[in-house]
Amino acid sequence: MSIPQAKVELRPLGNTGLKVSSVGFGASPLGSVFGPVAEVDAVATVREAFRQGINFFDTSPYYGGTLSEKMLGKGLKALQVPRSDYIVATKCGRYEEGFDFSAERVTKSIDESLERLQLDYVDILHCHDIEFGSLDQIVSETIPALQKLKREGKTRFIGITGLPLDIFTYVLDRVPPGTVDVILSYCHYGVNDSTLLDLLPYLKSKGVGVISASPLAMGLLTEQGPPEWHPASPELKTACKAAVAHCKSKSKKITKLALQYSLANKEVSSVLVGMSSVSQVEENVAAVTELEGLGMDKETLSEVEAILEPVKNQTWPSGIDQK
Numbered sequence: 001m002s003i004p005q006a007k008v009e010l011r012p013l014g015n016t017g018l019k020v021s022s023v024g025f026g027a028s029p030l031g032s033v034f035g036p037v038a039e040v041d042a043v044a045t046v047r048e049a050f051r052q053g054i055n056f057f058d059t060s061p062y063y064g065g066t067l068s069e070k071m072l073g074k075g076l077k078a079l080q081v082p083r084s085d086y087i088v089a090t091k092c093g094r095y096e097e098g099f100d101f102s103a104e105r106v107t108k109s110i111d112e113s114l115e116r117l118q119l120d121y122v123d124i125l126h127c128h129d130i131e132f133g134s135l136d137q138i139v140s141e142t143i144p145a146l147q148k149l150k151r152e153g154k155t156r157f158i159g160i161t162g163l164p165l166d167i168f169t170y171v172l173d174r175v176p177p178g179t180v181d182v183i184l185s186y187c188h189y190g191v192n193d194s195t196l197l198d199l200l201p202y203l204k205s206k207g208v209g210v211i212s213a214s215p216l217a218m219g220l221l222t223e224q225g226p227p228e229w230h231p232a233s234p235e236l237k238t239a240c241k242a243a244v245a246h247c248k249s250k251s252k253k254i255t256k257l258a259l260q261y262s263l264a265n266k267e268v269s270s271v272l273v274g275m276s277s278v279s280q281v282e283e284n285v286a287a288v289t290e291l292e293g294l295g296m297d298k299e300t301l302s303e304v305e306a307i308l309e310p311v312k313n314q315t316w317p318s319g320i321d322q323k
Helices: 039-051 067-079 103-117 135-151 166-172 196-205 234-249 254-263 278-293 298-311
Strands: 010-012 019-021 023-026 056-058 087-092 122-127 155-162 182-186 209-213 270-274
Touching: 019 023, 023 278, 039 067, 039 278, 067 087, 067 103, 087 103, 103 122, 103 135, 122 135, 122 182, 135 155, 135 166, 155 166, 166 182, 166 196, 182 196, 196 209, 234 254, 234 298, 254 270, 254 278, 254 298
Parallel strands: 023 056, 023 270, 056 087, 087 122, 122 155, 155 182, 182 209, 209 270
Antiparallel strands: 010 019
C-alpha cells in the first residue's frame, strides 16, 4: 500500500535527527480528561491523525490516571506499521497520586509506560512539570537516571517539561551539553502569550529541540471557554472571552487562528494539540494546509492582538518555591 502524500510538514527536532510533524498529537484527551472517549473513537482518532501525516504522539502516565497511555498504545498498535514510522513521547515524575522524581520511581515508571503503550522503547522520555520538584534533584538524580534508561535503549532522547520558562535555563545551565535533547513548553507560544520567543535563541545555542503545547491556552482561546479550574486571572479570562466573541461575530474560528499563529514559527518543531475525535484531527490538519496555502488571516489576527494587548504575556504561578 502506497503511503498517501503527507499533509503535514515534518520539522527537525533539535539535534535528535528526528523529524516531527508540525502539529503533534496531544493524547491527554484520550485519557477522558475532558470528557469520556470510547476506545473505538480513540483508535479511530490515532489512525486518522497518522493517515493525515501526523507522526508525533505525546502522552503521560498522569493523563487520565494511565488511561491515555493505554488508549494511545491501542491506537498505535492498530496502525500496523513499522515502529520507526511514528514518534512517541511520554513522561515521568508526575502521577495521579502526586510527584516523584526519584531515580527509583522514574526507572520503574518507564517500564510501566512501555507496557501500557505496548512498545519496546519511547523516542522521548520527559521529566513532567519539573517546577513541582526540586530542580537540583532533577539535575543531580532524575536526569542521570534517564541517561541510564537511554543507554539501556528504553528511551532514545531525554526531555523536560513545565510552565515557568526559567526552569529550562536553570536545568540546561547545570547539565553537560547534549544531556537534555528536548524541552516541552506550554501556554507560552500563542496569541495571548509569546514569551517562549525570547528563549528560542538560547535553546538553539544549546542544541535543544522545542515543542510547544496548548496553543489555545488550555481552553482560553476556545468558544466553549476554559474549564472552571483554569488558573488564569479574571482579567485574562475576560480579555480572551472578548477575543473569542470578536472572532465569532466575524464568523471566524479563533481556534484555527490561534493554532496557525503557533505553527507559523518554524523554530518550534511541533505544536501539540489535544485530539480525541476524527473531526478534531481533520480541523487541525485543515488549519495547517490552509496556513501553507492561503496563509493566515492577518486582519483578524491584528484585531485579536489588539483586544489581548492589555493582558499580553500574562501568565500564572506554577510549582513550588525553589529557594
